[in-house]
Each structure stands twice: as structure tokens, then as C-alpha cells.
Amino acid sequence: MTIFPMLNPVWIQTFATVAAARSFSEAGRQLDLSQSSVSDHIRRLEQSVGRRLFIRDTHSLSMTPDGEALLVHARLILEAIARAESQFTAPRLRGRVRLGTSEDLAQGPLSGVLSAFRNTHPDVEMEITIAMTSKLYELMDAGSLDLMLGKRRQGDRRGVALFRGSLEWLARPGTMVDLSQPLPLILVHEPSVTRSVVLDTLAKAGCQWQVVCSSSSHSGCLAAARGGLGLTVRSRYLYGEGVAPPLNWERLPALPEVEFISLSARRLSQPAETLLRLLQKSDLRAASSRTAG
Known part of the structure; x- marks a missing residue:
């Protein structure tokens, strides 16, 4: 045959x-x-x-x-x-892994990777912290996490790149932005890598804006955008249903890429090292809500 x-x-x-x-x-x-x-x-x-x-x-x-x-x-x-x-290549592991992840990655395919790890290593205890990337850096520096997944902080070269994704303007589908008015922004609270990138971009472009809604989470920002409150921003690989780029998105300032990384403690247990290798081999880019992201 x-x-x-x-x-x-x-x-x-x-x-x-x-x-x-x-x-x-x-x-x-x-x-x-x-x-x-x-x-x-x-x-x-x-x-x-x-x-x-x-x-x-x-x-x-x-x-x-x-x-x-x-x-x-x-x-x-x-x-x-x-x-x-x-x-078939990993030994039977025991111990605990303290993983920190940003919310946008947690809402993507990360759950599938963690499920695969759990099925292969059922004796490993997982302790997962979901927080803003800035908070995850603090926890890593304090020794409270073994691994973290999040956006690369400006000026910080630590970590291993997982993928890069351009930020995109998002709003309720069918939205036409009134460019004669300050841009109505929906952003996560400070400190935030995404918030800093967006406001720096608008300032350099000479645009006016108004933060009409702030949230402690990306889920809250997306919910506000679905409700028609204004514009929010997220990586093209990670936004879900119910939002889309505005109809006149090409007239808005182009947003830069952000880099998602994995960062690990200097000394890792064998379970943490095994999970890190699996994460770095996996595609953590979620399917976007439109063709080509």
C-alpha cells in the first residue's frame, strides 16, 4: 500500500x-x-x-x-x-509550577496547552495567576512565579519571544469613527503595556483622545466596546467575537506590534522546565475573528 x-x-x-x-x-x-x-x-x-x-x-x-x-x-x-x-519523551513529574499569564493569552489557546500538560503530568500541581503584564513582572521579580507569559515591557530585553502581533483598533461591528472628535478610548487601567503604547502612538500622531471607559481587565474593555462605548485595542491574534475594526480604521493612526514572551526564574524545577518547553513549542496565537487576523 x-x-x-x-x-x-x-x-x-x-x-x-x-x-x-x-x-x-x-x-x-x-x-x-x-x-x-x-x-x-x-x-x-x-x-x-x-x-x-x-x-x-x-x-x-x-x-x-x-x-x-x-x-x-x-x-x-x-x-x-x-x-x-x-x-513519550517526558519523565513522570511531581511538584508544583507557579505560572503567571496575562488575561489576553489566558483567553486564547493557553487552556489547551495546560490541559495537555496536565494529562501528561497528572502529579504536578498547577498554581495559575492571571494579571496585567506589569503585575506579572512584579511577581517574577519578587520570586513569586516560576514562569510568566505576557507582553514584553518597553526597555526590558528579558524573556524568550513567543510571537509578535500588531495591535488593532476594535469597536462594535459597523462602527464609523467620527474623526472630527477626540477618539473615545476604552483602555485597561495603568500600569499597562498596551495602554502606554496606544497613548504614545496617539501623542506622536498629534491626535486628540478621551478615555471614556477604563477597566481592570481586557474582558471589561471588550464588553464596553461591544456595547458601543468607544474604541479599544488588542493584538490581532487575541480578540474574540462581537468586535471588529471600525469601517474607517485605515484613517486611524497605525498601531505598532507588541511582542509576547515567556519569562522564567533563574532556577526552575523539572516540572516548570518541562512546561516552559511545551509553551515555547506551542502556537499561542488564537484564531482571530476575521480572515488573516
């Missing part, structure tokens, strides 16, 4: 990375591959499945409907491979 390598895991990993990065060159950087190797993986995968997965021109990269359908399966395949590798 002939077995065709239709869903070669290497090609699938490349495909999922390109889909998330929306760039062959950026995917190559993340995977430590040349752009020609990335293109070859995608070409061979498209030939194997007999479908076109991406539409490319000189300025943009988008997914075809077949590409979107395959991406759903690709995530499941990669998660299954990671779980299998973890189960």
Missing part, C-alpha cells in the same frame, strides 16, 4: 506559521528557514492536497477558503503531535 505524505508535519508547521505571520519571510525567520524553503513547503503541501491555500501578490498575502479550512485541521494536528511528543 502506498502512503502519500499529504499532511507532512513539517509542511503543516510551515503552513500554520505562514498563516499566522501573513508573510513568507516572517515565517522563515520564526522557523529559521530560508524564504525559498518556506515557499517550497507550501508548494508541496498545495500539490499534496490538490488545493490552493494562499493568494499572493506583491503587497499582500491572504488565505483561500481551502486554506482556512486546512488551518483548523493544522492546529489540531500540531497540538496532537506536541502532546504525543510530551507524553
Whole structure:
């Protein structure tokens, strides 16, 4: 019987990375591959499945409907491979792991990674703290956490990069922003990496704004945006349903990328080290609410 390598895991990993990065060159950087190797993986995968997965021109990269359908399966395949590798390569562990994570990551696929870790290492106790990234840095510096996942703080070069994501303006679907008025902002309380980035961007662009709503959580900001109170901001990979970029988003100041990182204590227990490796191998970018994020 002939077995065709239709869903070669290497090609699938490349495909999922390109889909998330929306760039062959950026995917190559993340995977430590040349752009020609990335293109070859995608070409061979498209030939194997007999479908076109991406539409490319000189300025943009988008997914075809077949590409979107395959991406759903690709995530499941990669998660299954990671779980299998973890189960059969890791020793039976005991102990405790103190993990801190920002709320936006906790609302994404992090739960699936933690579930896989728990299933493989049922004797490890998990202690999870969900807080603003600034608070997580404080807890790390105080020795209260083993690991943290969050945004890279400006000027802080510690940590291992997980992924980068451009911040996007979000509001109730169908919103047209009145650009003759100060921008109505919905932001998390200080201190906040995202809040600082947004206000710095607006100040440099010479824009006027008014903070119409503040919240202690990203969930509160999204709820206020769904209610039509104003504009909020979140990474394109991590926002959920019920919000969308304003109809005239192109006329708003372009927001920069933020980098999500993992940061670990200097000395890690074996359970914490094992979880860290799993987190760094996993794709923590949540499926966005619109094509290409």
C-alpha cells in the first residue's frame, strides 16, 4: 500500500506559521528557514492536497477558503503531535509550577496547552495567576512565579519571544469613527503595556483622545466596546467575537506590534522546565475573528 505524505508535519508547521505571520519571510525567520524553503513547503503541501491555500501578490498575502479550512485541521494536528511528543519523551513529574499569564493569552489557546500538560503530568500541581503584564513582572521579580507569559515591557530585553502581533483598533461591528472628535478610548487601567503604547502612538500622531471607559481587565474593555462605548485595542491574534475594526480604521493612526514572551526564574524545577518547553513549542496565537487576523 502506498502512503502519500499529504499532511507532512513539517509542511503543516510551515503552513500554520505562514498563516499566522501573513508573510513568507516572517515565517522563515520564526522557523529559521530560508524564504525559498518556506515557499517550497507550501508548494508541496498545495500539490499534496490538490488545493490552493494562499493568494499572493506583491503587497499582500491572504488565505483561500481551502486554506482556512486546512488551518483548523493544522492546529489540531500540531497540538496532537506536541502532546504525543510530551507524553513519550517526558519523565513522570511531581511538584508544583507557579505560572503567571496575562488575561489576553489566558483567553486564547493557553487552556489547551495546560490541559495537555496536565494529562501528561497528572502529579504536578498547577498554581495559575492571571494579571496585567506589569503585575506579572512584579511577581517574577519578587520570586513569586516560576514562569510568566505576557507582553514584553518597553526597555526590558528579558524573556524568550513567543510571537509578535500588531495591535488593532476594535469597536462594535459597523462602527464609523467620527474623526472630527477626540477618539473615545476604552483602555485597561495603568500600569499597562498596551495602554502606554496606544497613548504614545496617539501623542506622536498629534491626535486628540478621551478615555471614556477604563477597566481592570481586557474582558471589561471588550464588553464596553461591544456595547458601543468607544474604541479599544488588542493584538490581532487575541480578540474574540462581537468586535471588529471600525469601517474607517485605515484613517486611524497605525498601531505598532507588541511582542509576547515567556519569562522564567533563574532556577526552575523539572516540572516548570518541562512546561516552559511545551509553551515555547506551542502556537499561542488564537484564531482571530476575521480572515488573516
